[in-house]
Amino acid sequence: xxxxxxxxxxxxxxxxxxxxxxxxxxxxxxxxxxxxxxxxxxxxxxxxxxxxxxxxxxxxxxxxxxxxxxxxxxxxxxxxxxxxxxxxxxxxxxxxxxxxxxxxxxxxxxxx
Amino acid sequence: xxxxxxxxxxxxxxxxxxxxxxxxxxxxxxxxxxxxxxxxxxxxxxxxxxxxxxxxxxxxxxxxxxxxxxxxxxxxxxxxxxxxxxxxxxxxxxxxxxxxxxxxxxxxxxxxxxxxxxxx
Numbered sequence: 001x002x003x004x005x006x007x008x009x010x011x012x013x014x015x016x017x018x019x020x021x022x023x024x025x026x027x028x029x030x031x032x033x034x035x036x037x038x039x040x041x042x043x044x045x046x047x048x049x050x051x052x053x054x055x056x057x058x059x060x061x062x063x064x065x066x067x068x069x070x071x072x073x074x075x076x077x078x079x080x081x082x083x084x085x086x087x088x089x090x091x092x093x094x095x096x097x098x099x100x101x102x103x104x105x106x107x108x109x110x111x112x
Numbered sequence: 113x114x115x116x117x118x119x120x121x122x123x124x125x126x127x128x129x130x131x132x133x134x135x136x137x138x139x140x141x142x143x144x145x146x147x148x149x150x151x152x153x154x155x156x157x158x159x160x161x162x163x164x165x166x167x168x169x170x171x172x173x174x175x176x177x178x179x180x181x182x183x184x185x186x187x188x189x190x191x192x193x194x195x196x197x198x199x200x201x202x203x204x205x206x207x208x209x210x211x212x213x214x215x216x217x218x219x220x221x222x223x224x225x226x227x228x229x230x231x232x
Binding site: 004033036041042043044046047049089098099100101103104105 | 144153158161209221224
């Protein structure tokens, strides 16, 4: 079945540091890929998405590129802020389906 | 933006009690709602998909009689945990997807803030 594997946290970074959260997936066909963010005490919010190979999703300074050859969708940000502290979930959905398969989440803490 | 309200945010009750959790889409109509369960340091596990006006589709291993889902309107779905026991303690999250717009544009899932259920 479909699965998503993302790096285990927690990840602690200083403000303005570079962020990478690795995500790889296993799925048949060409799934759509997503990053969701969950701020403390809140629900999940869609951060960015990519629907086909080589697509780059971007939002709020975060980027992720859909790499079919390595089945990866790593999340990056050049300079993190304290306000980026949250749990980040990588997810996929099969073509034609709205169901999401999530990774376990990676908790990011950014310290001043 | 699209808002999904989930209520209650936290509930503590005795073993054997039935607990109802509501999920409402406040500013859009949701044909489909999803119910997830999240264990500590674990991923969100899809429990069931709820379609307005029809029976919910449960994932393998989820007890239909234990977790009753009702999607009576385009803005409300409820999850009832019947005769809850300590092993049902968890964080339950709902999401709602807007009805497909003209042209079939992709619609994301919008998530509620979750319900922390603790069974004593």
